Amino acid sequence: MTAALLAKGLDKRFGSLVVAGGISFELPVGERCALIGPNGAGKTTLINLLTGMLTPDAGEIVLNGEDISRAPPARRVRKGLARTFQINSLFPKLNPLEATTLAVCERRGETGDFLGRLAARRDAVDEAYDILKSLRLDGVCRRETRELAYGQQRLLEIALALATQPKVLLLDEPAAGVPKEDSGELFQVIDGLSRQLTLLFIEHDMDVVFRFASRILVMVGGRLLLEGTPAEIANDARVREVYLGSAGHG
Amino acid sequence: MSDASVPAKPPAEFLADGARWRWAEIAFWLAATLPYFVAQDYLQLAGQVLITGLFAMSLDLILGYAGVVSLGHAAFFGLGAYACGVASKWGWGEPITGLLIGGAFAGIVGYGASFIVSRFKGLALIMITLGLNQLVAEAANSAHGLTGGADGLQGVHTWDLLGYFHFDLYGVTAFWYILAVVFACFLLTRRMVHSPFGLALRGIRENSTRMVAIGAANRAHIRKAFVIAAFMAGVAGALLTETTETVSLETLSFQRSADVLVMLILGGVGQLYGGVVGAAIYMVARDRFSDVNPQYWYFWIGLLLIAVVVFLPNGIVGGLKKLGGYLGRAGR
Numbered sequence: 001m002t003a004a005l006l007a008k009g010l011d012k013r014f015g016s017l018v019v020a021g022g023i024s025f026e027l028p029v030g031e032r033c034a035l036i037g038p039n040g041a042g043k044t045t046l047i048n049l050l051t052g053m054l055t056p057d058a059g060e061i062v063l064n065g066e067d068i069s070r071a072p073p074a075r076r077v078r079k080g081l082a083r084t085f086q087i088n089s090l091f092p093k094l095n096p097l098e099a100t101t102l103a104v105c106e107r108r109g110e111t112g113d114f115l116g117r118l119a120a121r122r123d124a125v126d127e128a129y130d131i132l133k134s135l136r137l138d139g140v141c142r143r144e145t146r147e148l149a150y151g152q153q154r155l156l157e158i159a160l161a162l163a164t165q166p167k168v169l170l171l172d173e174p175a176a177g178v179p180k181e182d183s184g185e186l187f188q189v190i191d192g193l194s195r196q197l198t199l200l201f202i203e204h205d206m207d208v209v210f211r212f213a214s215r216i217l218v219m220v221g222g223r224l225l226l227e228g229t230p231a232e233i234a235n236d237a238r239v240r241e242v243y244l245g246s247a248g249h250g
Numbered sequence: 251m252s253d254a255s256v257p258a259k260p261p262a263e264f265l266a267d268g269a270r271w272r273w274a275e276i277a278f279w280l281a282a283t284l285p286y287f288v289a290q291d292y293l294q295l296a297g298q299v300l301i302t303g304l305f306a307m308s309l310d311l312i313l314g315y316a317g318v319v320s321l322g323h324a325a326f327f328g329l330g331a332y333a334c335g336v337a338s339k340w341g342w343g344e345p346i347t348g349l350l351i352g353g354a355f356a357g358i359v360g361y362g363a364s365f366i367v368s369r370f371k372g373l374a375l376i377m378i379t380l381g382l383n384q385l386v387a388e389a390a391n392s393a394h395g396l397t398g399g400a401d402g403l404q405g406v407h408t409w410d411l412l413g414y415f416h417f418d419l420y421g422v423t424a425f426w427y428i429l430a431v432v433f434a435c436f437l438l439t440r441r442m443v444h445s446p447f448g449l450a451l452r453g454i455r456e457n458s459t460r461m462v463a464i465g466a467a468n469r470a471h472i473r474k475a476f477v478i479a480a481f482m483a484g485v486a487g488a489l490l491t492e493t494t495e496t497v498s499l500e501t502l503s504f505q506r507s508a509d510v511l512v513m514l515i516l517g518g519v520g521q522l523y524g525g526v527v528g529a530a531i532y533m534v535a536r537d538r539f540s541d542v543n544p545q546y547w548y549f550w551i552g553l554l555l556i557a558v559v560v561f562l563p564n565g566i567v568g569g570l571k572k573l574g575g576y577l578g579r580a581g582r
Binding site: 051053073074075077078082083085089090091092093094097098099101102103105106107110111112113114115116117118119120121122124125126128129138139141142160161163164 | 258259261262263264265266269441442444445446447448449450452453456457459460461462463464465466467468470471474478
């Protein structure tokens, strides 16, 4: 079976600093995979390499059997690789309904229409509203984004990515800045997403990681230290040493 | 995480609300006809205000909606003015097609420039647009045989409008003609602002990085907006040519590029009406201030600009909208 996402030997250096060294992994369709590692391990850099925001010095990225290594970022999105940002990257003066409708219209190739009325694109607007509703943002979708609570803005990050109908979704610390008691709720929403969608998420909260991930990748110093099931990762001495601390998980 | 206190209007209806005509807009355009009824001595000034307003509106499309800063927009105004003027000098003085000639010529040059403009941001973009303006101005200056150079283009003659309405000395035909063209361009701009394309432009202005992350072709959007803005600026230039029957190098000057930016900031960037309102305030102020002191009138414009930027960050139209919002809430 073709992997949803495949990375082969991704390398990236800034001068003598290796931020990604020979990273290879494979995500099967529907996988819920966590990417963990200490600060500065290169996790966000890896997402930037996968999405084309950074150009790798070497390596290959394959999405659903298609080599996208040289595709510009926007084209990768159109082919089904979407992301969210660690620090909110939204449209402050658009309301969530407009922002999500915009993402839907972009996916449908309708944003070139400069004489039609936006409101007349009822299918796109309704689709955007349904996405917002599924993320429990329907009640606030008419307010400007900058007026939303932080947790709602984190959910809007996901809504915008979902509006592109991704096959693979890369979530860069989706619960960053969200109080610990709310992050479980946020991950429940994430866990409820379609099983056809492949997820790779960066997360520091190990409780959340072990609860929601079916597979874990561990990065240290720009390299992939190992990958395995939550049980394998929890019992690995190297992981305990570099990341979890001597006490380990649980 | 939901908030049930916000009244729930169906989503499409909610978006349609934002595009509906307001009474204030209808009043604004009715007021634009007033010079004909109450101040016929000022018809020519009113015409100039409307032309400049159209020019500022075209800049607003790229600056206010797509966030593309240009300090060389007069290049397209002047190109439109010269294209229309040269066509007239060569024997084609029909006004409506003259507008299309001016707009199309500016739009074609804008299309070429858009490939460079769409690749840059910030200071680099300001310098590129400024450089483009200087290039076009000097090209027009050196092409003396075609443009008349520093002497200006002479021999422009505009035919009667629709073969019937003569452009009279009092400027009555010119005023109504200008008002009709500016209103038509405004309708087009308004439609565009409320279209999916307009939303994409606002998205680019708000966060171009995020636009890429939702799969948007930012450069293609910016190129399209730039060409439409160049076309509209060209139409504004052609209007000036047709109603004054002369073209000077001043239409391509840096001063004109800077002035239109000042007008737009005064009126309100990204406010749809900011260009026309800014042009009206700027030009009426110039008319009044220069009566008081013809040498130092720009002092007052400077003061006005600082006051607006400090106290009304969204310009005069933005301030009026805010005031309208307060009054509306207070009245409920």
